[in-house]
Amino acid sequence: MRVTVDRDQCVGAGQCVLNAPDVFDQDDDGVVVLVTDEPGVQDRDAVRAAGDLCPSRSVTVHED
Amino acid sequence: MTTSPGPTVVDFPLRTPEEPLPLSQYASHREQSGLVRSYLPNGMPIWLVTRHEDVRAVLTHPKISANPDNEGFPNVGATMGVPKQDQIPGWFVGLDSPEHDRFRKVLIPEFTVRRVRDLRPAVERTVDERIDALLAGGNTADLVEDFALPVPSLVISSLLGVPSADRDFFESRTRTLVAIRTSTDEQRATATRELLRYINRLIAIKDKWRGDDLISRLLSTGQLSHEELSGVLLLLLIAGHETTANNIGLGVVTLLSNPEWIGSDRVVEELLRLHSVADMVALRVAVDDVEIAGQRIRRGEGIVPLIAAANHDTEAFGCPHAFNPERTERRHIAFGYGVHQCLGQNLVRVEMEIAYRRLFERIPTLELAVPMDELAFKYDGILFGLHELPVRW
Ligand code: HEM
Numbered sequence: 139m140r141v142t143v144d145r146d147q148c149v150g151a152g153q154c155v156l157n158a159p160d161v162f163d164q165d166d167d168g169v170v171v172l173v174t175d176e177p178g179v180q181d182r183d184a185v186r187a188a189g190d191l192c193p194s195r196s197v198t199v200h201e202d
Numbered sequence: 203m204t205t206s207p208g209p210t211v212v213d214f215p216l217r218t219p220e221e222p223l224p225l226s227q228y229a230s231h232r233e234q235s236g237l238v239r240s241y242l243p244n245g246m247p248i249w250l251v252t253r254h255e256d257v258r259a260v261l262t263h264p265k266i267s268a269n270p271d272n273e274g275f276p277n278v279g280a281t282m283g284v285p286k287q288d289q290i291p292g293w294f295v296g297l298d299s300p301e302h303d304r305f306r307k308v309l310i311p312e313f314t315v316r317r318v319r320d321l322r323p324a325v326e327r328t329v330d331e332r333i334d335a336l337l338a339g340g341n342t343a344d345l346v347e348d349f350a351l352p353v354p355s356l357v358i359s360s361l362l363g364v365p366s367a368d369r370d371f372f373e374s375r376t377r378t379l380v381a382i383r384t385s386t387d388e389q390r391a392t393a394t395r396e397l398l399r400y401i402n403r404l405i406a407i408k409d410k411w412r413g414d415d416l417i418s419r420l421l422s423t424g425q426l427s428h429e430e431l432s433g434v435l436l437l438l439l440i441a442g443h444e445t446t447a448n449n450i451g452l453g454v455v456t457l458l459s460n461p462e463w464i465g466s467d468r469v470v471e472e473l474l475r476l477h478s479v480a481d482m483v484a485l486r487v488a489v490d491d492v493e494i495a496g497q498r499i500r501r502g503e504g505i506v507p508l509i510a511a512a513n514h515d516t517e518a519f520g521c522p523h524a525f526n527p528e529r530t531e532r533r534h535i536a537f538g539y540g541v542h543q544c545l546g547q548n549l550v551r552v553e554m555e556i557a558y559r560r561l562f563e564r565i566p567t568l569e570l571a572v573p574m575d576e577l578a579f580k581y582d583g584i585l586f587g588l589h590e591l592p593v594r595w
């Protein structure tokens with residue numbers, strides 16, 4: 139699994155950080171940053187949840 | 203396009219003291235194909251959206267607007283008693299992208315998960331002081347008046363950097379604003395004016411003597427005019443007051459009926475979903491012809507997405523009416539969805555968690571002072587909640 143984020147589109151709601159803190163963070167401007175773009179097995183469900191919960195559709199999960 | 207004979211017309215979700223959150227009506231609307239047509243109390247035709255998937259589609263559609271200046275925007279306010287603040291510059295919840303995003307971008311850093319974590323000690327102090335006051339006042343209280351309303355107001359005023367000496371003034375005016383039932387339109391207009399005047403004075407002071415607070419930081423960005431900044435601050439104050447208070451009050455009732463969950467921090471998300479206090483808050487209008495759930499919505503037609511209906515949709519949540527903090531579906535939209543999704547949500551989570559934890563830790567014998575069926579629910583405003591919550595210990 140890979141994950142990408144669209145920083146221009148992010149509205150900083152923090153749903154991603156709340157769900158998968160090991161994968162997502164927010165920079166000083168509150169915009170999403172990736173801690174890793176290849177989530178470990180233990181984080182995969184949380185990353186899928188973040189992809190679904192992100193209100194601005196800024197988190198894309200690639201299941202490859 | 204669909205070939206169905208035309209939309210079903212239903213009564214505007216009628217709230218009654220018996221069913222202040224009309225979930226049974228919502229359930230039957232969800233079973234109709236497409237969307238259902240309805241009329242606001244003022245006679246305006248609108249589309250009611252009740253499925254989880256459709257509400258999310260509406261709230262992320264590029265041709266569906268949150269701007270009340272657009273022709274056809276559902277005006278629930280005029281008939282349901284909420285003051286109209288949307289002409290105030292900086293009231294960005296009523297702006298569409300990209301105008302909206304300029305405000306949101308400036309504010310995001312103040313409400314990140316991390317920033318809110320730093321606010322925990324201040325929230326804890328506020329909550330504890332209110333509990334001290336409850337305990338000093340005897341062994342009964344109205345938990346809405348004496349706890350649920352003051353806590354969010356005091357938290358937001360400390361966040362904004364309102365000096366402690368002025369917090370009572372601040373709190374009493376915002377109280378007037380949210381007291382839809384007991385204050386008149388004129389009293390609310392006066393309170394809005396007084397608050398704006400106070401906010402403007404505060405901005406002028408912070409502009410001269412910058413401190414470590416939200417207003418000073420926003421000034422330092424140089425991105426907002428003073429007029430816009432005062433509108434933004436008023437929005438923060440109003441958006442986060444009664445919404446949070448209603449959640450705190452309703453949550454206490456739910457926890458008292460489910461005491462096995464008292465003390466668990468896991469209840470917060472489920473309480474947000476279950477009560478969905480901001481049911482009718484996210485109003486919209488189509489600014490082009492669009493299609494939602496196979497239903498053509500024409501430009502200029504108003505849309506009322508119902509957040510509580512979406513959060514009680516059986517397609518999205520198993521046994522949605524049950525309070526089940528262990529449920530695995532996490533897709534509730536109590537804070538809305540799309541670019542306007544609640545800016546204060548991380549703060550709310552902290553406030554709710556601390557409020558319940560400290561309240562039941564410090565007053566373990568807390569109980570309702572009236573029978574459950576005598577509780578006064580709000581069926582006459584756009585937010586769901588309790589007018590009063592008499593308790594004893
Ligand atoms: C439990 C309490 C709360 C609930 C249920 C709630 C709910 C909502 C909802 C549903 C929206 C979306 C409105 C729309 O789409 O038109 C919203 C937006 C907003 N909320 Fe909250 N809210 C709560 C507390 C707060 C707090 C404490 C604050 C401030 C500190 C706040 C500030 C805002 C702001 C500024 C917006 C507009 C965001 C934007 O347009 O980008 N809210 N809220």
Ligand code: SF4
Nearest residue numbers: 148149151152154192
């Ligand atoms: S959930 Fe989406 S909008 Fe929110 S911070 Fe993460 S990427 Fe940004």
